[in-house]
Amino acid sequence: MRFVPAFLGLLALHSAASLSAQSAPPLGTRETGLRRIFTEALAHGQACSNLRTLLTNHPGRLAGSTALAGAERWGEQTLNGLDLDRVWRQDVMVPHWERGAPESVRLLPPAGVRGETVALAAVALGGSIATPPAGLTAAVIEVHSLEALASLGREKITGKIVFFNRPMDPAEPEPGVAYGGAVDQRSRGPRAAAKFGAVAALVRSMTQTLDDVPHTGNTAYRAEGENIPAAALSTLAADRLSAALAANPALQVEMKIHSRWHPDALAHNIIGEIRGSESPDEIIVVGGHLDSWDITPGAHDNGSGIVQSIEVLRIFRALGYQPRHTIRCVLFTNEENGLRGGTAYAAYARASGEKHLLAVESDEGGFTPRGFTFGSAQGPVHRRAQRWLPLFEPYGILAFTRGAGGADVGPLMALGVTVGNLIPDGQRYFDHHHTVTDSFDKVHPRELALGAGALAALIWLVDQEGL
Amino acid sequence: MRFVPAFLGLLALHSAASLSAQSAPPLGTRETGLRRIFTEALAHGQACSNLRTLLTNHPGRLAGSTALAGAERWGEQTLNGLDLDRVWRQDVMVPHWERGAPESVRLLPPAGVRGETVALAAVALGGSIATPPAGLTAAVIEVHSLEALASLGREKITGKIVFFNRPMDPAEPEPGVAYGGAVDQRSRGPRAAAKFGAVAALVRSMTQTLDDVPHTGNTAYRAEGENIPAAALSTLAADRLSAALAANPALQVEMKIHSRWHPDALAHNIIGEIRGSESPDEIIVVGGHLDSWDITPGAHDNGSGIVQSIEVLRIFRALGYQPRHTIRCVLFTNEENGLRGGTAYAAYARASGEKHLLAVESDEGGFTPRGFTFGSAQGPVHRRAQRWLPLFEPYGILAFTRGAGGADVGPLMALGVTVGNLIPDGQRYFDHHHTVTDSFDKVHPRELALGAGALAALIWLVDQEGL
Numbered sequence: 001m002r003f004v005p006a007f008l009g010l011l012a013l014h015s016a017a018s019l020s021a022q023s024a025p026p027l028g029t030r031e032t033g034l035r036r037i038f039t040e041a042l043a044h045g046q047a048c049s050n051l052r053t054l055l056t057n058h059p060g061r062l063a064g065s066t067a068l069a070g071a072e073r074w075g076e077q078t079l080n081g082l083d084l085d086r087v088w089r090q091d092v093m094v095p096h097w098e099r100g101a102p103e104s105v106r107l108l109p110p111a112g113v114r115g116e117t118v119a120l121a122a123v124a125l126g127g128s129i130a131t132p133p134a135g136l137t138a139a140v141i142e143v144h145s146l147e148a149l150a151s152l153g154r155e156k157i158t159g160k161i162v163f164f165n166r167p168m169d170p171a172e173p174e175p176g177v178a179y180g181g182a183v184d185q186r187s188r189g190p191r192a193a194a195k196f197g198a199v200a201a202l203v204r205s206m207t208q209t210l211d212d213v214p215h216t217g218n219t220a221y222r223a224e225g226e227n228i229p230a231a232a233l234s235t236l237a238a239d240r241l242s243a244a245l246a247a248n249p250a251l252q253v254e255m256k257i258h259s260r261w262h263p264d265a266l267a268h269n270i271i272g273e274i275r276g277s278e279s280p281d282e283i284i285v286v287g288g289h290l291d292s293w294d295i296t297p298g299a300h301d302n303g304s305g306i307v308q309s310i311e312v313l314r315i316f317r318a319l320g321y322q323p324r325h326t327i328r329c330v331l332f333t334n335e336e337n338g339l340r341g342g343t344a345y346a347a348y349a350r351a352s353g354e355k356h357l358l359a360v361e362s363d364e365g366g367f368t369p370r371g372f373t374f375g376s377a378q379g380p381v382h383r384r385a386q387r388w389l390p391l392f393e394p395y396g397i398l399a400f401t402r403g404a405g406g407a408d409v410g411p412l413m414a415l416g417v418t419v420g421n422l423i424p425d426g427q428r429y430f431d432h433h434h435t436v437t438d439s440f441d442k443v444h445p446r447e448l449a450l451g452a453g454a455l456a457a458l459i460w461l462v463d464q465e466g467l
Numbered sequence: 468m469r470f471v472p473a474f475l476g477l478l479a480l481h482s483a484a485s486l487s488a489q490s491a492p493p494l495g496t497r498e499t500g501l502r503r504i505f506t507e508a509l510a511h512g513q514a515c516s517n518l519r520t521l522l523t524n525h526p527g528r529l530a531g532s533t534a535l536a537g538a539e540r541w542g543e544q545t546l547n548g549l550d551l552d553r554v555w556r557q558d559v560m561v562p563h564w565e566r567g568a569p570e571s572v573r574l575l576p577p578a579g580v581r582g583e584t585v586a587l588a589a590v591a592l593g594g595s596i597a598t599p600p601a602g603l604t605a606a607v608i609e610v611h612s613l614e615a616l617a618s619l620g621r622e623k624i625t626g627k628i629v630f631f632n633r634p635m636d637p638a639e640p641e642p643g644v645a646y647g648g649a650v651d652q653r654s655r656g657p658r659a660a661a662k663f664g665a666v667a668a669l670v671r672s673m674t675q676t677l678d679d680v681p682h683t684g685n686t687a688y689r690a691e692g693e694n695i696p697a698a699a700l701s702t703l704a705a706d707r708l709s710a711a712l713a714a715n716p717a718l719q720v721e722m723k724i725h726s727r728w729h730p731d732a733l734a735h736n737i738i739g740e741i742r743g744s745e746s747p748d749e750i751i752v753v754g755g756h757l758d759s760w761d762i763t764p765g766a767h768d769n770g771s772g773i774v775q776s777i778e779v780l781r782i783f784r785a786l787g788y789q790p791r792h793t794i795r796c797v798l799f800t801n802e803e804n805g806l807r808g809g810t811a812y813a814a815y816a817r818a819s820g821e822k823h824l825l826a827v828e829s830d831e832g833g834f835t836p837r838g839f840t841f842g843s844a845q846g847p848v849h850r851r852a853q854r855w856l857p858l859f860e861p862y863g864i865l866a867f868t869r870g871a872g873g874a875d876v877g878p879l880m881a882l883g884v885t886v887g888n889l890i891p892d893g894q895r896y897f898d899h900h901h902t903v904t905d906s907f908d909k910v911h912p913r914e915l916a917l918g919a920g921a922l923a924a925l926i927w928l929v930d931q932e933g934l
Contacts (some may be wrong), residue, residue, distance in 0.1 A: 398866055
């Protein structure tokens with residue numbers, strides 16, 4: 001807590017309490033409060049119109065891009081429009097990777113046979129280095145795991161393009177778990193392949209749909225050495241390549257990637273807050289990440305989390321609710337390829353000495369909310385939160401469980417902060433994740449609004465009663 | 468229960484038990500059983516491909532139509548393809564209403580003013596009588612409830628078109644509840660307006676979206692007298708008409724509806740079953756309705772319920788599961804404008820004396836399943852079912868509550884049968900309900916499969932342990 005001379009502190013408390021008594025209805029009973037919050041979100045919500053503005057004007061908000069800079073200005077203006085107590089930017093240096101001219105991956109006709117090359121739907125992975133400008137051509141070896149890669153050994157891999165083609169498990173009921181079980185191929189596969197002498201890597205897109213839309217995403221980047229060009233294939237293209245290789249293992253693929261790394265760039269966390277009337281130095285954070293991959297409008301990832309976080313403050317203002325603690329909305333920068341925004345905010349929190357009661361994130365899509373997870377060094381916070389579950393049932397929110405927070409609030413956990421994560425229905429999330437199709441039309445206005453209401457309701461209860 | 472000579476009954480029991488021991492693994496522990504069922508549904512499911520076939524070849528399956536007859540043949544063939552113990556049809560006489568040539572609703576220019584008429588997106592309500600062939604033109608009076616209609620009185624209504632324009636409540640978190648709070652305007656409004664001398668009725672579409680897609684649905688039909696033509700306007704058309712009337716209450720609308728009532732037609736419930744090895748005369752029913760409105764492919768309403776019900780039997784066959792009780796899939800006919808299929812099946816159940824342990828329905832859309840409701844004359848069955856909730860949690864199914872069954876299994880309740888209802892996420896259902904847009908692309912393959920798995924899992928547990 002900041003140092004405040006004792007009498008000033010008392011004075012501030014007194015003023016705030018008076019203000020609270022005069023102008024701050026506490027929204028009634030718990031039931032009434034939730035109903036007013038959800039009604040505001042559903043019947044008068046601005047999350048959807050904010051999302052349309054963000055996606056229309058600032059798609060492809062990758063760290064270091066002018067699109068992200070534009071989105072930052074939009075975020076600041078939008079928060080300023082809510083008549084908050086403070087809106088500011090936190091400087092954050094972010095990685096700056098650029099895709100450059102469109103990539104291509106082509107299957108060549110068999111050696112000695114005249115024929116056309118076949119375009120395979122592909123996108124370079126974020127962090128990939130470029131191929132030579134004229135492209136790179138090599139034979140392809142298909143593997144289904146990093147273990148299988150290692151067991152092949154250097155001799156069989158050297159000079160080849162390694163093709164990671166293990167699908168996300170279709171039998172796994174929770175797509176996020178299936179994603180976690182397959183994404184090592186994308187995040188660690190290319191570097192592992194490079195170690196064994198591969199010249200490039202291809203990775204099956206991380207989705208359970210079969211279509212021709214490739215999904216980008218981060219691959220581990222290392223400043224020096226052992227990096228190779230890497231791209232994701234659409235699931236249909238992956239199936240096509242796999243079948244072609246089964247028929248003729250000597251087939252070659254040509255890859256062209258024109259990406260480039262620049263020096264780190266200046267970006268910002270965009271922050272707005274309503275100052276608490278009783279404990280202004282005790283903070284409740286709600287946030288999501290403002291950046292997105294370069295190829296996507298970033299609707300579910302994570303435009304929805306951004307507009308829901310802003311909506312929490314708007315709902316409190318619209319209902320005339322004066323919180324006891326400071327409610328802070330953080331639009332984190334650079335989640336996708338660096339987590340520098342979340343890391344920088346945690347550093348700020350540590351340095352400022354502010355006490356954070358809860359930091360809750362929305363970064364799993366703007367679908368119908370189903371629950372929250374809570375992570376805390378202070379024991380099973382989720383069990384204490386469960387006393388509120390009956391209040392949330394009418395809104396279809398049925399589970400408060402133990403779990404991690406979102407990525408951006410994760411670094412706060414090391415400071416002892418309780419983190420939370422809004423859990424929406426997950427079945428459709430990976431259909432569009434990190435693709436051109438993660439667009440405004442994929443978000444349902446009521447589902448988005450319910451998520452915003454859920455965040456505001458949780459924060460209202462924490463503000464009123466503590467966790 | 469049917470009369471079976473005692474020694475034959477014992478013999479049957481013995482044979483079945485031997486068969487069960489030899490060829491019917493009980494799927495392992497509860498946890499293993501659910502995992503195998505959901506894996507079969509998710510990774511090898513045929514619900515989605517069945518849905519595509521049904522919708523492609525048999526859209527617009529209204530009672531009495533050739534489309535419904537085609538769908539019946541498809542249903543029978545599909546069930547026959549599962550190598551069941553019995554597949555049959557139950558004759559049901561159904562109402563036969565036909566839309567005829569496309570309807571139109573046009574806003575006329577003000578009296579004495581030359582100008583173009585404005586087409587308002589509209590569909591005749593099911594059951595509506597026709598206008599005169601050349602159309603019907605009258606002034607319009609807007610009301611927001613049947614009570615408001617009654618308070619206007621006969622004088623103000625006579626000779627007018629009554630326009631019911633109360634929206635579904637946007638603040639209601641559960642769209643089904645909002646539908647229930649508005650649908651009296653469609654189901655009872657036209658007849659009420661006729662009583663007060665109205666010449667026709669227009670009704671705002673039952674949806675929370677704002678678009679130009681009109682939603683049909685049933686309006687109460689009476690054989691003699693007091694029926695007037697009735698149509699639904701899209702929500703945007705309703706807003707447009709409302710604004711036009713506010714500016715000029717004397718404006719007139721022209722309606723043309725060419726519908727026709729025919730004599731009742733022969734249709735069928737399509738029924739397939741796996742005969743129980745221990746208690747073949749004790750039945751567990753799973754079903755949905757095969758008919759749809761004439762203008763729609765009927766994907767969520769109720770193609771999804773049909774293919775999920777079929778999928779339950781397919782899953783049991785694929786896993787080699789021999790149920791103890793008879794598991795019966797019923798594709799009910801004529802839910803939309805008569806409920807004759809559900810009524811006829813209940814009459815059959817009463818006459819046959821078969822004992823029904825449970826009749827569970829899927830008719831709330833093929834979205835991510837969230838729970839089941841149970842209705843029973845035998846007390847709080849849902850509480851007993853709740854012992855299984857921890858098993859369903861990994862599949863996102865978190866609520867077993869008291870409630871009605873679906874419409875088709877409803878008539879069984881009067882016989883003392885416990886009824887159940889699969890409850891999926893409801894936020895998107897009324898976007899497409901009873902419209903041309905309720906099409907295959909609106910159904911998510913995994914969400915559909917999870918619903919089928921949930922039905923199969925529940926029925927497996929009831930078959931093994933009783934409710």
